[in-house]
Amino acid sequence: MASYAARRILHALLVLWAAFTATFLLLYALPGDAALNKAGVGSDGSVLDPAQLAQIRTQLGLDQPLPLQYGKALLGALHGDFGTSVQTGNSAAAMYVEAIPETLKLAGAALVLAMILGIAWALLASYTRVPLLRQALVALPAAGVSVPTFWIGLVLIQFVSFKWQLLPAIGNEGIESLVMPAVVLSIPSAAMSAQILLRSLESTLNAPYIEAARARGASRARVLLRHALQNSIIPVITALAMTTGHLIGGSVVMETVFSRSGVGAVTVRAVNYQDTPVVLVAVVFAAATFVTINFLVDILYPVIDPRIRVRASRRFRLLPARTAT
């Protein structure tokens, strides 16, 4: 188990490095740079004066060769210093970290909601016996995955906030401002977990031990909740872990639609501005979150399902290089 964990950590570090490097190269390869944005388009006078542009480039270190720029950035990042934001002159890391709590609130609430809604939906669909209703319940999550969240968000704002004046459409203040964005953000993840759990429940419910439970006279509800659910939930947990990516990505959209501050807003502006230090912080943070959650889930499997514990220990003796989750 210890060597397994060590391997996973090494793997995680590799992912972080790769994400950092890919982002750096991508931003470097893009035409234009932050100096052009800093010099500014539109202000009539000093704009686009080549000499001044060159000065700003030198000041930002953008005139140095790529390996040197990259080396400096990586070395800094290893020390936790991502440099200063080109836009604001603030520390890039501080600018991003400041915004994290708001996003965490939103993503956390959405994750919990997604879990509750997803599981409840799947159980309800499995439990329903009326064919038409059941079909509808089974089909709806597919729609939930495919409808774009910004659209749901905008429609919801129009009715809930503007028409009925129930919840605020704008800002971060108070729990009431969190409700709509969290609900909307949870929809794709909830729909995905519902789909997965439904499929998983279907196969579990055909298993012989379920037959046995039924034969002993257990009610349908009891069979579903006591016997089938625990054995069907593993894929859902994997799916929810993957969902972190959705939630971070989705929070960018939700923060725009619902006028919230958070890392989404910071990231979007940084990307538009080619503010490399801030974008690097954002990518490394997102990758770190993703990697950590996947790691935790990997560790969690054996706790939930003893069969994995047995299988894993055997497998590791045979296949030490297992990397896939």
Added chain:
Amino acid sequence: MTWTTPTANPRRPRGLALAAALGAVAIGASACSSGTSSAPGGGGDTTLTIGLATEAECWDPQQDNFGYGLTIGRQIVDSLTARDGNDLTKIEPWLATSWEVSPDATTYTFKLRDGVTFSDGAKLDASVVKSNFETLAKIKGANGAAFVAGLKEITTPDPLTVSIRFAQPNAAFLQATSNFQLGLVSPATLAKTPEERCSQGVIGSGPFVVKEAVRNQRATLERREDYAWPAKVYKRTGPAGIKTLVFRIVPEASVRTGGVSSQQIDVAQTVSWQDGAVLEKGANTQLLRAVNRVPAVSLEVNTSRPILSEEAVRVALTHAIDRKGLTETAHNGFTVPATGSLTAASPFHIDQSDALRYDPALSKDLLEKAGWTVGGDGIRTKNGQRLVITASFAANPDNQTFLEVIQQQVREVGIEFKLRPLPTTDFNKALVAGDYDVHRWSGALVDADALRILFSTKTLNKAQLPPDNDLEPLLQKQVGLADPAERRKVIDDIQRLLVTRGYQIPVFDMVNLWGASKKVTGVRFDDSAIILYEAQVNG
């Protein structure tokens, strides 16, 4: 979360209950951690909530490219002079009570108002003005630095007199002193680095002071109760009409509009052309128009390209555009068809509607005479070359829409008009390299010197003219004329030349739409900057 059926007796699943409880805790906890004041309503008290489209990168009106200075910045800094809203050619006193301009337009001497203080208590005097301009001139890439370019020397004969001398004539400087870019900041701000000013904001002598600012979310401004030095152009004296201004960042246009309609915000920036009519007709809402006073939104023509080096083609393109039709189709009629090189609201505008009239017959005639004949697909050709003009522009739906209208319109006379949308940085890069046939541009400077900056071969050279062109001497001459009437004549000639020779193809006068609750009165605009000093919320 109701999970009951009439048939079975549902035992509440413990797992679910636990999850639900956890969820409630998580949400409850987050509510506690954000336990600040609830959302401010747009009510009858003296708080005004303004929805802005975007957060400014830099919280310094002297440095920022438009975002901050046009909105929050204008409320917190005062300028030496102010523009009269009615008589556009007039510059009125503000922090300067009077001034003198040397006949060669190189030296400006301002007498300062006594008793003006910054919100940190520092006094405004000649040395503060001096170090404001000297510092600004050294900040690379600062928006305001352009106005003090060529600064030679600033002297302070006495504490309330400041004399600013330029190496070359700079007739535009007086207009410039009314801009937010030359709004004055306190010595404490001047002691900071440009980066610190950007990230922490500045201290000014304006009617409002920033109390709290959260990036990408909101800024709260409180009025200064001891404010007593508004510009003469205002009817109001003393402190501002509203106690608290709350600027919120609301990126979605439909949410800003809906926010005004539903009274969640009082004033909204950048209302879309579609929503303009809705707010105009709304029972509780009004539409405010900030008419720009700068060069019109134009196609700037690269005269060094083979096709566009022909004056006939440039002029034909000018007459092939139905500007009225365009503003109606693309902007719901909210913008104004261009009637000159500068917008009709510019203090230097001359009416050139005849030179800009929609006359496809004339266009066809000009092209025909220049040897461009209609080919099989309706596009003209000459010596095997098709009449193709590509428009480069910063990619956004607004630009795309109006250029598509031009595309359709000019096709009628046999010009193929291709669109080349570019991300902002690529667009900037293309401009630096002169890599365009025509590109979409307007100006930002209210003074007609904007035309020199745009078209002089020594500055941006938008038309990519050779150094010995007919326009250059005039552009240089006007900036050296301190006498307004004399200067005016030269500027008139410049505008005529730009349009008749097709160096610039003006299309429409930009109008920024703002939405507001009907309860709000007294909102002013100077060019596209909003001024809330006189604003009030009634009822």
